Amino acid sequence: MGEWRRGxxxxxxxxxxxxxxxxxxxxxxxxxxxxxxxxxxxxLLLPGCEAQGRLVDPPSRASMWRxxxxxPVDFQVRTLPSDDRVDCGGFVRQWRKNQGRCGVCGDPWDxxxxxxxxxxxxxxxxxxxxxxxQAQAVVVEVEVTAAGSGHFEYQLCxxxxxxxxxxxxxxxxxxxDDLGRSQIPVNVTQKFARLRHVLRLPQEIxxxxxxxxxxxxxxxxxxxxxxxxxxxITISPVFADKxxxxxxxxxxxxxxxxSKASCEVKE
Numbered sequence: 001m002g003e004w005r006r007g008x009x010x011x012x013x014x015x016x017x018x019x020x021x022x023x024x025x026x027x028x029x030x031x032x033x034x035x036x037x038x039x040x041x042x043x044l045l046l047p048g049c050e051a052q053g054r055l056v057d058p059p060s061r062a063s064m065w066r067x068x069x070x071x072p073v074d075f076q077v078r079t080l081p082s083d084d085r086v087d088c089g090g091f092v093r094q095w096r097k098n099q100g101r102c103g104v105c106g107d108p109w110d111x112x113x114x115x116x117x118x119x120x121x122x123x124x125x126x127x128x129x130x131x132x133x134q135a136q137a138v139v140v141e142v143e144v145t146a147a148g149s150g151h152f153e154y155q156l157c158x159x160x161x162x163x164x165x166x167x168x169x170x171x172x173x174x175x176x177d178d179l180g181r182s183q184i185p186v187n188v189t190q191k192f193a194r195l196r197h198v199l200r201l202p203q204e205i206x207x208x209x210x211x212x213x214x215x216x217x218x219x220x221x222x223x224x225x226x227x228x229x230x231x232x233i234t235i236s237p238v239f240a241d242k243x244x245x246x247x248x249x250x251x252x253x254x255x256x257x258x259s260k261a262s263c264e265v266k267e
Contacts, residue, residue: 062086066083105229137200138201152195
């Protein structure tokens with residue numbers, strides 16, 4: 001009898017072990033799957049790990065500090081300069097939270113106004129960085145700091161003063177390259193590239209405080225991952241008599257460039 005009970009006990013223990021192992025294995029798989037889902041969600045909410053691009057000529061409000069202008073260093077992520085990460089808050093924030101909307105100069109749409117890179121914001125101090133002439137062919141340069149493809153767009157917003165708020169409705173003057181393209185395709189395969197394009201300013205635009213908007217719309221996302229930057233420029237009229245050109249200073253520009261000519265505007 002004792003042997004029968006002992007055998008039954010042994011059989012029960014042996015047959016129950018796989019059940020316990022199966023339950024434990026199932027719980028383990030569920031736990032691993034839950035952790036994977038959590039990590040994936042966190043990664044979606046974090047800003048991009050790689051930098052993407054910045055407008056350096058004319059230097060944007062985010063990048064002016066690199067070229068001796070009296071402007072704060074742009075810190076978007078951690079404690080490193082991140083003027084190449086002004087990306088509408090990232091893909092998830094722009095498209096899932098803000099329905100594709102973005103601040104005109106690349107700030108997240110849901111940030112309180114004035115947004116950091118927009119007029120009266122932290123990085124927009126009314127400093128004129130370049131002076132151009134009506135209908136001039138200008139060279140613009142962009143540093144792309146990670147591999148990627150898509151297209152660039154450049155648009156102008158003419159304003160009455162450096163403190164007039166820019167809106168997306170104002171950016172209706174598209175600049176075209178020498179091939180007549182307003183959407184310029186780019187394809188960067190290395191980690192860093194400095195891209196140069198020659199653009200023609202509109203014949204009809206003369207302004208004391210234009211904003212040049214750069215947009216990098218990336219390819220390969222369900223929506224459109226996007227980077228933006230704004231630079232403050234002037235566009236002077238073409239004068240037949242060069243001796244009639246004189247320079248005036250705008251106190252609001254707070255210009256601190258070593259060369260005075262880069263801070264002056266013609267009238």
